Amino acid sequence: MTTTTEPTTTGPAGRRPGSAGGVDPSRRGPAGPRVGLARLGAHQILLELRQFARSREQVMFTILFPVIMMVIFGSIFDADIGAGVTYTQYFVSGMIASGLMVTGFQALAIQIPIERDRGVLKRYRSTPMPRSVYFIGKVGMVVTLAVAQVVLLLAVAVPFFNVSLPATSARWLTLGWVILLGTTACTLMGIAFSSLPKSSRSATAIVTPVALVLQFISGVFFIFTELPSWMQQIAALFPLKWMCQGMRAVFLPDAFGAQEPAGGYELDRVAVVLAVWCVIGLVLCLGTFRWTRRQDG
Amino acid sequence: MDTVTAMADPDVAIAVRGLRKTYGDMTAVAGLDLTVHRGEIFALLGPNGAGKTTTTEILEGHRQRDAGEVLVLGQDPARPDPAWRSRVGIVLQGTGEFEELRVGEVVAHFARFYPNAADPDEVIDRVGLAAKRRALTHTLSGGQRRRLDVALGIIGRPELLFLDEPTTGFDPEARRDFWDLIRTLASDGTTILLTTHYLEEAEELADRVGVIANGRMVTVAPPSELGGRAEQDATVSWIGPDGPKSVRTATPTQLVATLQAEFGGEVPGLTVTRPTLEDVYLGLIGHDRLGLIGHDREENTVPVDATPPQRGHGRSRARSARESA
Known part of the structure; x- marks a missing residue:
């Protein structure tokens, strides 16, 4: 089998390696692509955002859904829930947190299996693209969308639902790091979770209930302290409860903190729990991420 | 090495x-x-x-x-x-x-x-x-x-x-x-x-x-x-007085000339074929065991088994066809 049999059928005669068309291996750089990772990552983020912007359902689901929910809930319930805080104000803080979770966790945990099923991931892996570029693209997209979502939510909540913007720079700072840590944790968990569903069809079925249950038990729709204590304790294991709590520290008066389970907003604890979830997510991502479908081995 | x-x-x-x-x-x-x-x-x-x-x-x-x-x-x-x-x-x-x-x-x-x-x-x-x-x-x-x-x-x-x-x-x-x-x-x-x-x-x-x-x-x-396709015998088929006939031969031209003389002109339904790539391929993979490519198959000869000789089976049928001619 190692003997060369000269071609006797169709096909141009006398073909030799690199004879034409410039595939001379010696012309290639020895170290492979030296294109800047940052530049590739930036292009990948733009590509993701472009795909996102052109997909109407995604825009509706991710960006507008929190606003719609806020309009509905804010219009139904406008009672005062103590310490001069309206339900709408409470709800905005929870909706911002849950919006971050939807964008980071739910959207990625559904979108990545679809891309895996379509063979998009395998196609990326067929190229010399550094693998991190794919994740940079996803994280960049999520962070951009998270910021856009918060801005949009506040743009509606402040004029129409009497929600006041954070008054001190300390609160703005808290808003910044809770968004950053919360989004990072959710994004990493979304990427990790994406390896769980067998196919893109089961992804929605698995991911949506998880996200919905978390929203119900973490104090997004209901006042957290009014939930049964066993439910509070389960919720405390997951990041969303802590993201909501961090957001309340930003948007609700300090006095309202006395009503929290621990008698305060426990910002240090919020930071620790979210950081731990970031680490768990990262470890799971590195250990479980699959570029090919399960049946592909 | x-x-x-x-x-x-x-x-x-x-x-x-x-x-x-x-x-x-x-x-x-x-x-x-x-x-x-x-x-x-x-x-x-x-x-x-x-x-x-x-x-x-x-x-x-x-x-x-x-x-x-x-x-x-x-x-x-x-x-x-x-x-x-x-x-x-x-x-x-x-x-x-x-x-x-x-x-x-x-x-x-x-x-x-x-x-x-x-x-x-x-x-x-x-x-x-x-x-x-x-x-x-x-x-x-x-x-x-x-x-x-x-x-x-x-x-x-x-x-x-x-x-x-x-x-x-x-x-x-x-x-x-x-x-x-x-x-x-x-x-x-x-x-x-x-x-x-x-x-x-x-x-x-x-x-x-x-x-x-x-x-x-x-x-x-x-x-x-x-599968030794180039060296294989050709199959000559025609419709004789008693129905379809097929002969496997190394000298198809000569056979056709003989037939022409026999029929005194046009030979009804005459074809001369060598095993197609598909015939050879089917033989190599164990005779289309899985039935995957049968739908593409065009029957252009009366059923003479065109399996390459080195695989054994089919040779005897070809020979019997030759003898029957």
Whole structure:
């Protein structure tokens, strides 16, 4: 089998390696692509955002859904829930947190299996693209969308639902790091979770209930302290409860903190729990991420 | 050390010795050998489940092997690095569809991944998608999507291009256009490893064909010589006074002359055939055991078994046909 049999059928005669068309291996750089990772990552983020912007359902689901929910809930319930805080104000803080979770966790945990099923991931892996570029693209997209979502939510909540913007720079700072840590944790968990569903069809079925249950038990729709204590304790294991709590520290008066389970907003604890979830997510991502479908081995 | 020399030969694009891969207790590849030379178009033929795709995916660096030596462009594909990836182009079996992106955007994006990429617009022209540059990829037809796949496969100017069943589902005209494209790439010096279900495709394109069955390479030869095809007897068939007749002979011209004299002119239903690539192929893979390609088969002779002689079975029937004539 190692003997060369000269071609006797169709096909141009006398073909030799690199004879034409410039595939001379010696012309290639020895170290492979030296294109800047940052530049590739930036292009990948733009590509993701472009795909996102052109997909109407995604825009509706991710960006507008929190606003719609806020309009509905804010219009139904406008009672005062103590310490001069309206339900709408409470709800905005929870909706911002849950919006971050939807964008980071739910959207990625559904979108990545679809891309895996379509063979998009395998196609990326067929190229010399550094693998991190794919994740940079996803994280960049999520962070951009998270910021856009918060801005949009506040743009509606402040004029129409009497929600006041954070008054001190300390609160703005808290808003910044809770968004950053919360989004990072959710994004990493979304990427990790994406390896769980067998196919893109089961992804929605698995991911949506998880996200919905978390929203119900973490104090997004209901006042957290009014939930049964066993439910509070389960919720405390997951990041969303802590993201909501961090957001309340930003948007609700300090006095309202006395009503929290621990008698305060426990910002240090919020930071620790979210950081731990970031680490768990990262470890799971590195250990479980699959570029090919399960049946592909 | 024949193996070592073959593996180290710079003129060899792909060298495989004793490749094995099992899934659970199912053996997909059972000690396969393969050598593909630089600049060659090599076609892998075989029924579904023969191990074609598993083999190809191991060579592409998409799958790990259980045993065997494999060198692709001088490197082990089990540990693909970006430099190696940039020299290998892959057109996968399924189309990895991008949502909501235009043809030009996708090709330009992938060009950024390669150190020595071709001009995206040039590549789009080359695969015949110039008119579709601004079209969203999900609006393309099946054949156009495949062209986009090829565009992404060649954007990095690969030395070696894998094409996994590239024309499945094409209409005949689209297939011919596609073949022209592949020939152009090959004439530029690109080595091409093609897997296909279509014998006609292998015959049209390939310099050499390797037939895989049950995870092993059964034979490797230029299409015209596969299974000793060139040396085989011709089959002469006609309709005699007692019905259809078939004779296998090394001297068909002489037989036809005799028949002409017998009939005193035109011989009814006269055909002279040699085993088609398909006949040979079916014999090699164990007689179309899986019934996968039977639907393409055109019966152009009365049923004389045209299995190549070295496989044994079928010879006796041919002989009896000869005697009956």
